[in-house]
Structure formats: structure tokens, C-alpha cells
Amino acid sequence: MKTLVTAILVAVASPALAQTQSVPPAQATAAPDPARLAVARELADKLIPQGMYQRMMGGNFNRMMESMVGSAADIPVRDFAKMGGMSEADVAALGQTTLREVMEIYDPYWQERQQRMMRSMMGEMGKLMATLEPKVRVALARAYAREYTLPELQELQRFFATPAGSHYARSSMELMMGPDMTQAMAEAMPEIMQQMPALVQAAQAGTKDLPPPRKAEDLTPEQREKILKLLGSKAEQPAKK
Template sequence: MMSTFKSVLLAGTIAMAPLGIEAHAAPGEAPIAEVILPPAAEEAQADGASEAYAAQQKAKMEREMDEAIALIEKMFDTGDLPPVDPARLALAQKAMGALVPSGSLERMMDNLYGKMFKTLMGEFGGQSDMMLSIKTGVESDQIATLDEATKAKVSDMFDPYRKEREEQITKVVKPLISEVLADMEPPMREGLAKAYARKFTEAQLTDLNGFLATPTGTLYANEWMALQADPEVMLSIIKAVPPLITKFVDRAPQIEKDMKELPKEKQLSDFSDKELAQLAKLMKVDAKVLQEQRDMWNGPVEEEAMTDVAEAADDYAVDAAADAADAAAAAADAAADSADPAYDRSNWSAADLKRVEDLELAYENASIAAYQAAEEAAENARKKLPD
């Protein structure tokens, strides 16, 4: 599964690739003749390419989502749990019908994001001191001295349709959010029903349904989810955050000391030739590839960079660096493909594709066999050499 960081980097590189294709032409080459299409044909071609690209991106996104869901299913595997008792499940489903009625998720989100959305729209909508300062370069303290009517006139000079724009955003986005939240409610009810059926006995679920049927229970069922995002709850949680952060800051020296008691993670540059051979055997790759990578990092020019990398490893920045390297390689391949569609395997014939894949497989097998033969030869030599 491709990480968000890699996806963004790859998408950005692919987007920029068409701008840089021309720069890769050899100095002596004549520019490729440009075919001028009639406006209607050009527009139709652009629309077709755009639709095809959108379809490809959608398919790619769906594959990545499937991979993410598969990983989550693995993390929260319920295969080893006993079957849910049908009688308890029926009672739990009745309870969830009361606790998660239609529209309850939307009410909760309105509590949580409704005021937040309006506040942010006000701050970033063009009339706030901050946005006017950004647009004009005038200090926000000076802008704060202006009355609201003057600020509105200044904002209107930049965007006379800003209010209509804000209303349009709300009008377009809110129905979609409502639809998505409504789609989420049935699977949420089903999941909660199974969890309740496993957690509570038949008698307990009967008692719960009895309570939910009372006036107090009905009121609780209608309000409990929305209350999770009530302003009182949100303010209390937000106000509790600074002391939590302060606690971590105050204990940072001790945390750092405790973390440093463990040996640092090894880098490839720390591996000996013998360890590299073991690593190559495990990974089924040529040891020379790993040796070249190690030696590159061990070069004198890279000593300072190696120190930085070692320190960054403690903060897990190495993972991001690896992601960037993978994404850059993938982006380079993608850029090359976009520069020359002849290398796009989807354009190859079935016979050509099979021939290339067979040769690639043969090369991989030969590489592994060569490595294994070299290891066996080295082992035989060790037996003959004096200790």
C-alpha cells in the first residue's frame, strides 16, 4: 500500500513531468513536429484523456483503499471469536436501532463541526483581520482598528462574490456530508449490534431495551451520541490538553534517558561483509547491491550526512526518507512512461510482454542461483583455508 506521503510526491512528480519532458531532448535533436488539431477535436481529445486519467486514478485509489481495509481487517480479525448468538444479536440490533437512529451521526457532526465550520469560514472567508493582513500586507493590529463595514468594503474589493461563494460551498458540501453519514449508519449499527451481543447477556440486553423504551431511555438514545460532541464536552477536553502537553514536556528528560538506554538502531552502514551476506541471503538479492549501498553511505563525503541520518532514525524520520526514495523511483518510472508511451507495458503485445517477463524471471532466478553458488564456493574455501 502506498503511503500518503509517497502518493502526494508521486502525484506531484507526475503532474510536473509534462513540463520537464522537453528538457530531456538531446542538444542536437530537432524538436518533434507538433500536430495542430482543430479546436473541437483538441477539446474532445483533452476531455477523453482527462476522463481516462480520472478513471485510472479512481481505480488506483480503490486498490489502495482495498489494501488499507485488508490491513485493518487483519489488525481487527474476528475469525477467532465465537459465533454471535442469534437471540442476543436480535436484541442487540433492537437496541442499536434506538441508540443509532437515522440522522444521529449527522447531529453529532453538526455539534462538532457546525460551529467550527462557520468559525473557520469567518476566519478564512476574506473579512477577518488575519486574511486581510495576508492579502494586503498591512499589520493585523492596524486592520483591527477598522470597523466591520470598512473591512467588508475592503474584502469586497478582492472578492465581491465572497458571500455567495461561502454559501455555495455550504450548499454543495453539506448535502454530500449528510449522504455519506447516512450511508455510515447501517454498518455502524450492525457492528455495534455484534459487539453488544458478545458483551452482554440476553437478560442484560432485554433490560437495556426495556430502559430505552421508557421516556428517559428514549431521550437518552436520541441525545447520547450528539452529546459526545457537545460544546461543554469539547471545551473540557480542549482545556485538558495543555496540562497533558506540559506533563510530557516536564518529563521529556527522563523519557529521553529511558529511550537512550536501548542500543541505537543499526543502519546498513554498520553491517559487516558477513552480515551483508546473511542479509542478502534472507532477502534473496545480490550481496553486491547491498555492499554498494553501504559503501556509498560510508564514503568520507557522507560522514556528516550519516550523523544526521542516525539521529533522524531515533525520530523515525528514516521511514519518511525511505518513502521518499521509493516514491521518487516510482515517480521517475512514471515520468519516463509519460515521456515515451512505448515503454508503457499496456501498449505491448501479449507475445512481447510474455517474452520480457520470462527473461526478467530468468534473470532473477539466475541472480539468486549465482549468489547461492558464490556462497557455497566461499564455504568450501573456508573449509580448506587454515583457521
């Protein structure tokens, strides 16, 4: 279940950071136009006001995560089994038993444990995002400076100066974690889980022509020595008789 929580967390949090990647990395090496960047910085300050991510993690995002994990717990165990590669016959034998039904037998405090774990994770995530917020703001400004022309940026600036624009700027990001999005993500969990086996199969198909990774016993003495040096360790010396 911890893996499920982490996977959901990453899936939901990634779009918030991905907003800064509207251009390919190759283009991001060149400095944006200074005039456009100056205006874009003002826009980024309005779109990501101070403390925004910590507020999101402490309230809306926490509720979204609890709702999504709760929805995932009501998905039949057989859907998880498909992700693990269980045969169709074995999957069919599992019936409609849900993850929640199984977990409540293993752990009578399962639901309370999940909620406490979620709140603790969100608290730490809020602290992390608070430290990342200035970097995200800078990256967003650079992305806007590349994506929009100076007249377009100035038009956005004028819009953000209006009551409606100001309201939009300070609330648009947080609305993505609001109750409507929370409900939509929770409702989508069964469909997401049903598609997971296909995603896993696609990933496996994409690498099927590659040799399997080496195991420790497959390494030559030279390769072992190289790894030990990279990790700052020394090769074991044979025991003296």
C-alpha cells in the first residue's frame, strides 16, 4: 500500500512541476530575452504567490490524496494482481474482493494508519515544496518568456492587473487541487488501475530486445572492482591463513 500511495503522490504532483517544461531541454539552454523575462517574472510572482505550494499540500492536496487512496482501496484485488503479472485463471479466482477488505483483516487500524501516514507525508511534502517554490517561480518565468511574445506577456500583465485577472492568477493553480479535481481524480482511479497492466506490458515490450541487466554473479572481477571504487569501498582481501 505504501507503494500505491507513493505512486499516486508522484502522479499527481508531477503536473505541478511539469508546467515549467513547456520547451524542449535543447531550447532551454539559451537565455530568454531580457525584456520578456522581466515581465514574465512579474507574472510568475502572481501565478505562484508566496506559500502557495505549502497551502496546497496542507489542505486541498491532502484531501485529494486521501480521496484517491480511498478509491484505490475499493478496487478489486484482481486488478492489482493483473499488474503483478498473475495469470488470467488465477486473477478470475480472486473474484470481487477489494484491497480494503483484505487490509482490514491484516490491520484493524488500516484506515486510521493510512490517514495518519498521508497527513504526515503531506506535511513533509509541504516543507519540500516550500523550499522548491522559488526555483519553480524562476523556471516558470523563463518558460513564459520563451513561450510568449513581449506584447502577449504585456497583455497578460494588464489582465492580471484587473480584478478578474488578479483573482485568476492567485487561484488558478490551487483550483487544480480543489474539490472538483479531487472528485474527478478519485472517480478516475478504477479506470487508471484497469489500464495499468497494459502500461506495464507496453513498458516490457519496449525493452524486450535488450539484454537483461547483469546480476552480481555476472560481473567480472574488473567490473566488481570498478563498482567498489565508484562506491568508495575497497575490495575484500582474502582471509589470511
